Amino acid sequence: MTLSRRVLLRSAGLGAAAVALPSACGAAASGQTPVQATASATPKPGGTLRAVFTGGGATESLDPYVGGAPVDLVRHEVMYDALFRFRGNEVEAALALAAKPVAGQGAFDLELRPDVVWHDGTAFTARDVLASFAYMSSPERAYPSELSAYFDFAKATVTGPLTLRIPTRQPIGEPALLLASYPAKIVKPGKSIGTGPYQVDAFAAGREARLKKFDRYWEKTAVSDELVLSSLTDPQAKVNAVLSGQSDFSTDIPFTIAKTGTSNAELEIRTAGPLGRVGFGFVLNATKAPFKDPRARKAVRLGIDRQALVDSVLLGFGAPGNDLFGAGSKHFDSREPLARDVDQARTLLKDAGAAGATVVFRTAEYEIGYNASTQLVAEQLRELGLMVKIDQVGVPEFFDVKALGQTDGIVFSIGALPLPVTYSRLAAYPTLGLPDAELKTALGAALAATDEPARAKAWATAQQIMTDRGNTVVWGQADTLSIARKSVAGVETRAGQEKYPYLGRAGLA
């Protein structure tokens, strides 16, 4: 058949009309400002709450020490309890009532909550905690618990039905903070039962978990009778599940989708608020030139246009960062961000002998916006005379040890995790850590401090050092956005877990 241009254009016109149809269907239109989660609304008891999160496909697991996808973490939060937990950014007792350092012994005593039962009806005892410690810190595990760096679990002993003594590897003033900060769910090894407000009813990895309320929960029982947690890997699919009414809630949605908003009167775009933001930035390699020189590091901080990055990468959903990670967490130094000063930055670069130098920044789209932010920063730094060569790789090769050692800067982001976690993660890898004796002393003092004023002072000192000569360049604090039916209430964001909210008290109002 010969297809004349006229016929094709006429047919294409039909296609264009069809393309225009979705907007007429009211899929997405407005662009409202996200609302902060409705803490005032009270969910009604009973019913089913359906939520969808980023899944890990077939690798998802009911074992809290195996699965690590956001949907796994949300599920583990309601199925299992830790010894201590966060409410907002304050530590509170959960399965343990107290963790008291034993003076001069290099250990702490753990006192457990009585009258707690497991999902199988058996009583919770100190032996369960010992078994969990052994399980999470097992050297055969691909990633043994980071708590092993602070506590010697192998030498922990049961001192009573509900008490234990745990030796520490360094002076720890507030063990409860570390036990709440790192993943440390108490489990019956090898079994999918916990002590949390929900127990598993049905589970299919990469698809769905149906959880039912546990009536013998030690705290106030859960609000909804049933939680249905679905897994999807595509961000648009997560949003579509809520838009089409298949799910009630989804979080960590892309900024572009939030910008479009929703015209559906039953739905709203929410933000986790200023305490639930994720710090976006770079870590400079302070072990080699040119960023071995603190003046070159300062020049980068002075040379970037933070607001431009927030506007173009985060589409305005967030605020400029002040080069320190951990915004929103306790003891965070929330000083004003540096203003852009290209002239001073050029002078500093010249003094550091780095004018016209070429540096390599490594990036992968680990989070939406990483690559775009690297491109923009490279352009901004070019104005200072610093040539940034971008080493853009796929996610699987991003953490290649050798490549990380050779790079001058890498993209990095971290949520509002407690400061001990943030700084231990930054210090764990040579390329990311700042080799600075004073910083090390201050961090040690912060961990060892047994009283609040001493702790606050040590964190202030550590962050002052990071401000003066640190290697982190945090240009923005990104909002964590979610889409929800307006009736969804009681969703809690805990310290550093803005993408994996706690649903134990959530339901439909």
Add this chain to the structure above:
Amino acid sequence: MRPVHPLLRHALSGLAGNVVLLAGLSFLVFVGVDLLPGDPITSRLGPTATPERIAAVRAELGLDQPVLTRYGDWLAGIVHGDLGRSAAGQPVTELLSGRVGNSILLACLATACLIPLSFGFGLAAARRRGRPADRAISTGSLLLLSVPEFVVAGFLVLILAIGLRLLPAVSLVPAGSSPVRHSEVLVLPVLSLLLVGLAYATRVIRAAAAGTLRAPYVEFLRLSGQSERTILRTAVVPAVLPVAVQIWLLTGVSMIGGAVLVEKVFGYPGIGELLVTSVQTGDLAVVQALVLVLGGATLAVLLIADLAMVLLTPRLRTGGGAE
């Protein structure tokens, strides 16, 4: 000695050829995937893992062995039905079970709809060559072909799921159930695959039928006073069918692997989604297994297509004129 039936001869030689091809394919897949940039260990352990820990996990998973040794072990495992272990330590066969079936179900349903529709549209367009019906079918299929399948899928979601709320936007299959028991979740993925496959198959069938309709022997039948129905049944369909069967089978098998993006758009629990997550996390064992399964399925379907061609072509079927 009794001569071997041509169909059996084709089947045997095709099978032997496929075994050799599959062996070659397995080597290419293993080495090719191994050469992909990325490291499953560092991508899983993150930046906080010490070099000693990384080395220990690498040794534990056998990734410190030379590639040929690992290929040998992998091949020996496959013979025993063991596809190795994922980076997280789960057996790959366990990860694939169920998902392969779900993807095949999707491809089979789409192909089952594709066969009558593409044949009907193709023949209808060929018979009405140059007329409005032909123009509508040809233009429609050309437009569909020029749009990527995930765009078609996204478009269907916008209209049928979000706008009109007639169908679910994503294929959320409850735990303990299967897509078959929740057939509503299959509609949009099947429709997306069908539309793109249909466009291609219709165009090929239309071209083959139009060519046949202009052939001298058809003209002869028409001048002899045969009805259009008889001409279609006795001359056009037999001539078009061998071509059509090839297209249907190839489109069908490409839907198993080619459904990656469609499965992602709908969150359908098939191998496409698994392939995407495994590539993203650098889980080599899973990627190798999936690529081998897809490659093997393609080879098997190509063999069936060859045999169908022999079966539907009298001259080849009887062995006459083939030599």
